Amino acid sequence: MTEAVITPKQFSLLYDLSDDYVFLMRKLDDTFIYECINKKAEEVFSENPIGKKLEDCLEEYHYMTIVNNYKRAFLEKKSIFYQDHFSISNLTHVNETTAIPIFDGENQYILAITKKVARSKEMQASTYILESYKKEINEAALVAMTNENGIIEMVNQVFENTCQFKQNEIVGKTFRLINSNFHDENFFRQMWSTVKHGSIWRGEIRNRTKSGSFYWVDANVIPIMNEHGEIEKYLTIQFDITEKKRIIDELRNIERTFTLITEYSNDLIAITDEEGYLLYSSPSHETILQYDKEELLGTYYLSLISEDRVEAGHLLPSIDENSIYRTELLMKKKNGNTIWADTSITEVKRNRDEEDEKWFVVVSREITEKRELEDKLKFMAYHDSLTELPNRRSFHRDLPIAIDSLNGDNNIALIYIDGDDFKSVNDQFGHDVGDQFLIRFAEKLQHCVNGQFNCYRLGGDEFVIIVDKVDDYKDGSSEKILKLIYAIQDTLKIGWMIGDHLFTPTSSIGISIYPHDGKSVDELLDKADQALYAAKKLGKNNFLYTNAVQN
Numbered sequence: 001m002t003e004a005v006i007t008p009k010q011f012s013l014l015y016d017l018s019d020d021y022v023f024l025m026r027k028l029d030d031t032f033i034y035e036c037i038n039k040k041a042e043e044v045f046s047e048n049p050i051g052k053k054l055e056d057c058l059e060e061y062h063y064m065t066i067v068n069n070y071k072r073a074f075l076e077k078k079s080i081f082y083q084d085h086f087s088i089s090n091l092t093h094v095n096e097t098t099a100i101p102i103f104d105g106e107n108q109y110i111l112a113i114t115k116k117v118a119r120s121k122e123m124q125a126s127t128y129i130l131e132s133y134k135k136e137i138n139e140a141a142l143v144a145m146t147n148e149n150g151i152i153e154m155v156n157q158v159f160e161n162t163c164q165f166k167q168n169e170i171v172g173k174t175f176r177l178i179n180s181n182f183h184d185e186n187f188f189r190q191m192w193s194t195v196k197h198g199s200i201w202r203g204e205i206r207n208r209t210k211s212g213s214f215y216w217v218d219a220n221v222i223p224i225m226n227e228h229g230e231i232e233k234y235l236t237i238q239f240d241i242t243e244k245k246r247i248i249d250e251l252r253n254i255e256r257t258f259t260l261i262t263e264y265s266n267d268l269i270a271i272t273d274e275e276g277y278l279l280y281s282s283p284s285h286e287t288i289l290q291y292d293k294e295e296l297l298g299t300y301y302l303s304l305i306s307e308d309r310v311e312a313g314h315l316l317p318s319i320d321e322n323s324i325y326r327t328e329l330l331m332k333k334k335n336g337n338t339i340w341a342d343t344s345i346t347e348v349k350r351n352r353d354e355e356d357e358k359w360f361v362v363v364s365r366e367i368t369e370k371r372e373l374e375d376k377l378k379f380m381a382y383h384d385s386l387t388e389l390p391n392r393r394s395f396h397r398d399l400p401i402a403i404d405s406l407n408g409d410n411n412i413a414l415i416y417i418d419g420d421d422f423k424s425v426n427d428q429f430g431h432d433v434g435d436q437f438l439i440r441f442a443e444k445l446q447h448c449v450n451g452q453f454n455c456y457r458l459g460g461d462e463f464v465i466i467v468d469k470v471d472d473y474k475d476g477s478s479e480k481i482l483k484l485i486y487a488i489q490d491t492l493k494i495g496w497m498i499g500d501h502l503f504t505p506t507s508s509i510g511i512s513i514y515p516h517d518g519k520s521v522d523e524l525l526d527k528a529d530q531a532l533y534a535a536k537k538l539g540k541n542n543f544l545y546t547n548a549v550q551n
Contacts, residue, residue: 005104011036021095021114025070031055032070032110041114070110073101142217142238148231150174150192162240164210180208195221195234204241215242268331268341268364276301279359288366290334301362306330306338328371329364340371384457386435387442395456395464399521402468403514411470412514413481416528417445417488419461420506420540433498440496441505448487464528473513476547485509485543508536509543517546 006014006024015022015038023041025032034049034057049057054067062084069082079100095114102109142159146152152170160167163178170177183205194201201221206214217238224233262269262282268289269282281296289304306329325345330338341364348359382394390398402412419441426434438461445455445463455465465484472478488507495504510532512518517527527546534549535542 005102005107005109006036008036012038021112023110023112023114025054025110025112027070027074027108027110028053031067035109066112069097070099070112073099073110074108077101140239142236142240144170144236144238146174146234146236148233150234153233159238162209162215163207169210178207178209180206180214182206182214191221195223196231198223198225198229198231204245205238215240216245217241266365268362268366270301270362270364272301272360272362274358274360276360288333288339289331295334304331306332328367331364339366339368341365342367384442387439387457389442389446389455389457389463391456392458395458395466396521398454399466399524402466403519406468406514409471410468411473411478411516413467413470413473413478414512414514414524414528415465415467415481415485416510416512416525416532417463417465417507418509418532418536420508420536422461422505425503429498429501433501436498437503437505440498440503441492444491444496445488448484448491453484464525470513473516476545478513481511485511489541506541508532508540510535510546511543512546 011024018038018040020038021041021044022038023034024036026035032054034052034054037045037049045057055063058066065082065084069080073080079098081096081098083096095116097112097114100111100113102111139158141156142162143154143156144152144159145154152173152175155167155170160170163170165177191201191203200223201219203219204216205219206216208214218241219236219238222235222237223231224235226232262280265282266284266288267282268284269280270278270285271280272278278296278299278301281293283293285291285296286293327343327345329341329343331341332338343362343364346361346363348361350357350359382390382397384391399412399414406412422434422437422441425437429437441461442455442457442463445465449455449465453465453467455463457463467481467484470478470480472480488509492505492507495502497503510528510530512524512528512531514524518524531544531546531549535544538544
């Protein structure tokens with residue numbers, strides 16, 4: 001503890017015989033610590049306050065009054081005088097305090113000397129306080145006064161209006177007159193035990209009106225004591241909270257409904273603020289995405305979305321209030337795996353403290369199996385079932401796209417490939433080996449194009465390669481195309497083993513060039529087929545350009 005400006009012994013010698021309440025307080029940041037109190041001041045406390053903070057020893061209202069005046073003394077750097085109230089043994093006293101600021105190097109103290117005000121002045125202050133609040137209380141609260149046995153002696157107009165009983169019907173009765181039988185006997189037994197010991201009781205009570213309807217009140221039962229500390233009456237101040245209770249019940253019903261929907265739903269339900277930070281995430285995020293709830297709250301929702309599948313603007317679009325934005329998102333699990341989710345995003349606005357707030361409600365349903373099935377069906381529609389190469393339908397889709405994307409003086413070549421005497425493989429070795437042969441042939445073609453160009457199986461032993469951006473086609477030939485054809489021929493010449501048999505097939509190739517040999521898919525394919533047919537006539541393992549056939 002910091003060394004005080006005066007020792008406890010010195011303080012006792014100076015003030016213990018005083019009839020005033022004397023306190024020495026040390027300033028600590030925005031509060032004060034009790035350093036010393038005299039004998040008279042010990043009456044204020046139920047336990048020794050030395051070393052404790054002011055707010056730990058006093059009620060909030062009393063504490064704030066004292067702190068504000070102490071701070072004013074330091075601010076004005078002079079003694080100040082103020083009046084306040086405090087209770088001893090359930091009796092309220094009016095006091096006048098002189099607060100003297102003391103500056104001791106880096107330490108600051110307050111010496112507070114409090115005097116009890118004369119009875120006449122106390123009555124004057126009490127009357128002023130009571131009159132200041134009487135009108136407001138009578139207009140806002142249900143007020144009743146009972147004797148020490150709980151017999152009603154007075155009620156105000158608001159009380160009459162609410163319970164629908166006139167004063168002459170109430171006075172002389174007890175509160176059993178408006179008992180709704182909602183609370184059990186133990187409830188009232190505890191209430192009476194509290195107030196009979198001199199303490200204020202506060203709680204919510206459901207009462208019944210004269211017509212039989214119910215209303216709720218927030219009730220305060222205050223024991224009124226005489227100067228001897230004896231309870232003479234009970235003051236009951238009640239505030240009608242029927243509407244508040246109704247709203248709370250509705251909110252609880254809404255909350256329960258929301259909980260049932262979100263807590264037990266397999267859908268991923270999230271609420272974000274305008275910036276996209278998570279305010280709420282349903283438990284399904286934990287079970288499906290495998291995140292702990294604490295990991296998600298306050299995080300950026302876009303962090304759950306695969307970066308290569310959705311842009312930030314897609315998640316939080318500028319949409320009209322209560323309209324729905326629908327999309328499919330690829331969401332990341334904690335372990336790095338992904339799932340597909342059919343996602344609906346709704347913008348919700350509300351006005352709070354005269355400022356508009358915007359939230360987003362995001363509801364996602366996992367569709368990974370559906371997407372996988374769709375992808376599989378799409379793959380089957382555009383790929384050959386045996387070799388898994390793109391098929392004729394895929395070729396007719398892709399070639400126009402390649403033509404549309406062509407720039408400058410570049411050309412596009414179709415390399416039409418047909419196996420030489422592939423039918424003999426089936427005839428000699430059977431269809432199983434024949435299928436394996438076609439699979440290996442397709443693999444060799446893919447190896448030759450090395451991912452640079454698309455290779456398609458049109459059917460049977462017919463294949464076609466789209467070579468885009470041919471920039472060296474001149475005088476009916478292209479080094480780029482020749483290099484690819486020689487690679488195909490050399491690869492086939494090496495061959496491959498199926499079982500105990502080595503296969504070294506050859507192929508015939510026809511080449512058509514866009515736009516020299518045609519501008520439509522069918523025309524280019526037909527010209528390449530004509531060149532292929534002409535190459536076959538020359539013998540196995542030959543190739544021809546369309547222009548050579550036409551010339």
